[in-house]
Amino acid sequence: MIKTFILAFLALGLAWQPANAQDNGLIVKPSSFGVAETLDRLAALFGERGIRVIARVDHAGAAKTVDIDFPPSEVLIFGNPNLGSPLMQSGATIGVDLPLKVLAWQDADGKVWVTYNDPDWLRDRHGITDRDENFAGMAKALDGLTTAATSP
Numbered sequence: 001m002i003k004t005f006i007l008a009f010l011a012l013g014l015a016w017q018p019a020n021a022q023d024n025g026l027i028v029k030p031s032s033f034g035v036a037e038t039l040d041r042l043a044a045l046f047g048e049r050g051i052r053v054i055a056r057v058d059h060a061g062a063a064k065t066v067d068i069d070f071p072p073s074e075v076l077i078f079g080n081p082n083l084g085s086p087l088m089q090s091g092a093t094i095g096v097d098l099p100l101k102v103l104a105w106q107d108a109d110g111k112v113w114v115t116y117n118d119p120d121w122l123r124d125r126h127g128i129t130d131r132d133e134n135f136a137g138m139a140k141a142l143d144g145l146t147t148a149a150t151s152p
Contacts, residue, residue, distance in 0.1 A: 025121030027142075031112040031150035035072035035104040038112060042102060042149035046078055049145075053078050054099050071106035078102075087134055091126040100138075102146065114146050 031038040043053050059073040079099030087094050103115045119138040123131070 025118050025125065026115050027118050027146075028113055028115045029146055029150055031104065031114055032152050033112065033150065035074050035106055035112055038104045038114060038149055039074050039076045039102070042076055042104075042114075042145060043078075045145050045148055046076075049141075051078050051080050071108070071110075072112075073103065073105040076102045076104070083134060083138060087128060087131055090131050091128040094122060094126040094128065097122050097125070100142075102142075114150055116142060116146065 033041065039056065043056070046053055053076060055077040057075040057077070059075065060070055063070055077099050078101075084094075084098045084100075088098065097117060101116065104112060105115065106112050119135045119142065123135045128135075
């Protein structure tokens with residue numbers, strides 16, 4: 001009986017994986033800051049690098065307008081036409097995923113996370129085979145900027 005319980009517990013633990021370990025195209029990172037501060041920090045880093053912030057969406061704030069309450073959740077929408085436009089020349093459908101987005105959200109335990117689409121996943125999703133350098137640059141920039149925004 002105890003052996004069965006331990007095996008079931010281990011199986012459950014092995015079945016759970018962070019979102020970035022699953023094959024869903026998402027990269028998920030913990031943040032040391034609250035949702036708003038995380039995105040404030042990220043927006044400032046974008047500004048320093050000439051990346052245009054297009055919009056910021058407060059999901060939790062919008063939900064409150066219809067009497068639905070859930071933890072903080074905000075999306076920062078941003079882009080750089082010098083990078084995105086060539087991608088759309090190679091595959092028009094990537095326009096559904098551009099401009100890029102980063103979600104900052106708080107889980108039920110109060111931990112804050114950032115989530116964004118893996119550029120390699122976007123490349124594969126849209127079948128773009130001639131812009132590997134663009135996607136590599138995008139991946140490097142997103143990794144570095146989100147790490148800087150989420151770390152003390």
